[in-house]
Amino acid sequence: MADTKKIVHINFKAYFEDTGKMFDTNIEECAKENDLYNDKVPYAPMSYVVGSKAFYPEVEEAIANAEVGKEIEVSVPCEKAAGVRNPRLIELHPLKDFYRAEINPYPGMPVTLGNRSGTVMSVGAGRVKVDFNSPLAGHDLSYKITVVDEITDAVEKAKAIMENDFGSADDFGFAILEDKIVITEADVCKFHESWPVAKYRLVSDYRSVFGLDRVEFVEVWESAKKADDAKTE
Structure with a gap:
């Protein structure tokens, strides 16, 4: 029986590099400290198949070469992450469409329209401005990752x-x-x-x-x- 890829448990913290604000983590204490905690999320070391491409290539390579127990830090420039923000993905939608779907929109609210996910930017007189850019678009990113152990x-x-x-x-x-x-x-x-x-x-x-x-x-x-x-x- 062949065994072609290794699997590791990792802990990670992800930041916007320009502001230093954390936007994702699988560590419960860090999530609570940075207002990211979700009681529906199981906080525990993440099982990760090295080479599965679930992370950006720069992060993937760093995980593949990381030593167990040693925290590594990786920077991913905007162009290689979610890309630059596209102004064409900021759209105005009728407020009545939201009410018809029993949605009361407010700035910052995540919404799904059709098969697209976006964020409400503002609510005006009969119109709602929605940003369909990725929340990570336009940002350089930074990851701090620790390989907890390798599963054999x-x-x-x-x-x-x-x-x-x-x-x-x-x-x-x-x-x-x-x-x-x-x-x-x-x-x-x-x-x-x-x-x-x-x-x-x-x-x-x-x-x-x-x-x-x-x-x-x-x-x-x-x-x-x-x-x-x-x-x-």
Whole structure:
């Protein structure tokens, strides 16, 4: 069985370089100190497949070469990050369209119109100005990253990929065989609307990391009595 990519746990802090303001982190204390805390976000070291291109190339390269336990700092210029701000992406929309959708817009409010995400800049007489530029556009960025550890166990790698792509590996089963990977689905998958899309990402990442072509997902249905008996054993 091949193992073509390494997986690490990382902690990160991301800043606007021009102001020094933090805009993202997976560290709970830092999130609270910088008014970024969200009680729906699980704050813990992030599972990261090195080479998955989830970060900008400069950050990706730094993570690949980082020493475990040593904080690194990487700068990403605007042109290589979210790009410069495009004035054509600032648009005026009728206020009545928001009311029709039961939205009461206010400056700074994130909104989705059609399939585009933007931020309300101002609300005037019958019109709403919305900026569809990325919130990162026009900014040089800075990242402080620490590789907490490298995951080497095959099953732990499979769990880490599940956490990264689906958000949780709880109640899943993992079997890494010579010619395939078998994932026993958690009960939540039967009802979770994002699971079908997550499976496509999982297949791609499992193939990439383990070098195997075959990925099997097993969906198990048990009677309520059998499930209750298993819990009491």
